[in-house]
Amino acid sequence: MKIVFFDAHAFEQESFESANAALGESKHELVMIKANLNATTAELARGADAISIFVNDNASREVLDKLNELGVKRLALRSAGFNHVDMKRAQELGFRVANVPAYSPYAVAEHAVALMLALNRKIVRASNRIHDLNFSLDGLVGFDMNGKTVGVVGTGKIGAITTKILHGFGCKLLCYDVYPNTSLEANYGARFTDLDTLCRESDIITLHAPLTPETKHLVDATRIAQMKRGVMLVNTSRGGLVNTADAIEALKAGHIGYFGIDVYEQEQGIFFNDFSDTVLQDDMIARLMTFPNVLITSHQAFLTHTALHNIAETTLANVSAWAAGSTSPNEIKTA
Numbered sequence: 001m002k003i004v005f006f007d008a009h010a011f012e013q014e015s016f017e018s019a020n021a022a023l024g025e026s027k028h029e030l031v032m033i034k035a036n037l038n039a040t041t042a043e044l045a046r047g048a049d050a051i052s053i054f055v056n057d058n059a060s061r062e063v064l065d066k067l068n069e070l071g072v073k074r075l076a077l078r079s080a081g082f083n084h085v086d087m088k089r090a091q092e093l094g095f096r097v098a099n100v101p102a103y104s105p106y107a108v109a110e111h112a113v114a115l116m117l118a119l120n121r122k123i124v125r126a127s128n129r130i131h132d133l134n135f136s137l138d139g140l141v142g143f144d145m146n147g148k149t150v151g152v153v154g155t156g157k158i159g160a161i162t163t164k165i166l167h168g169f170g171c172k173l174l175c176y177d178v179y180p181n182t183s184l185e186a187n188y189g190a191r192f193t194d195l196d197t198l199c200r201e202s203d204i205i206t207l208h209a210p211l212t213p214e215t216k217h218l219v220d221a222t223r224i225a226q227m228k229r230g231v232m233l234v235n236t237s238r239g240g241l242v243n244t245a246d247a248i249e250a251l252k253a254g255h256i257g258y259f260g261i262d263v264y265e266q267e268q269g270i271f272f273n274d275f276s277d278t279v280l281q282d283d284m285i286a287r288l289m290t291f292p293n294v295l296i297t298s299h300q301a302f303l304t305h306t307a308l309h310n311i312a313e314t315t316l317a318n319v320s321a322w323a324a325g326s327t328s329p330n331e332i333k334t335a
């Protein structure tokens with residue numbers, strides 16, 4: 001099949017070329033383009049048998065209608081989440097949509113904990129100071145992770161691994177999920193509780209929930225007010241889980257003491273791009289960057305060799321199933 005990859009990046013090209021070569025005579029034609037999928041760029045899919053999109057591409061109703069007009073009705077996601085796809089419209093039009101349900105939950109969980117450690121021990125500030133030949137330790141005091149209470153919101157694959165890692169640090173673990181993972185209680189002494197209790201008792205809160213209409217702005221001013229003053233909040237899941245404007249106000253007031261994010265609710269058009277020679281137009285993320293207790297990474301939590309390899313293999317396996325006239329086990333059916 002001819003596959004057009006939207007929002008293609010240099011860091012993933014080698015993995016896809018390698019995985020495609022391994023298919024031998026069954027390999028596909030890969031067309032990598034830098035542009036994001038949207039109503040304007042959908043035309044670039046003309047002649048494709050399938051397209052592949054990433055997390056900041058736009059597969060809204062309007063875009064799907066345009067793809068349908070072009071005869072492109074196979075959509076291979078290079079992500080687990082599919083909140084950027086209008087699944088109801090996709091099903092109405094008869095699209096085949098498949099995702100990568102698990103590429104490396106370890107990568108994301110480890111990045112979440114890395115953000116915690118870097119914020120706590122002020123690693124970035126310390127490194128910058130050393131490069132300025134300032135070897136003072138003033139202002140770099142952190143805290144022991146051991147004994148701290150960490151609230152894990154969402155205990156799917158990533159949340160469960162995060163819980164396991166934090167257990168190794170000696171943290172007390174509170175968990176919240178609409179479908180509790182009882183093995184975490186048995187194996188790591190985690191305690192499942194309601195979200196209000198988790199917010200009140202946790203020193204650190206880490207978010208690993210999917211973005212749904214029910215979880216959008218799960219963390220807002222009301223929820224933040226329930227948290228301990230000086231709480232550390234980490235989000236490596238979906239930007240829309242946090243009301244950024246409310247988080248900024250809480251940072252200004254000192255209620256949020258540390259804020260680590262790998263995702264941002266307005267990241268589309270910003271993350272994965274280089275604006276170093278321009279003036280950043282997003283006022284909220286610009287404001288976040290002024291806080292010394294905020295650490296932002298550009299949706300890189302997944303970015304390991306293992307994850308890239310798994311994403312490439314699974315994405316091409318999904319397309320290969322369609323090429324063979326069969327159904328991929330990763331096809332999404334829920335509208």
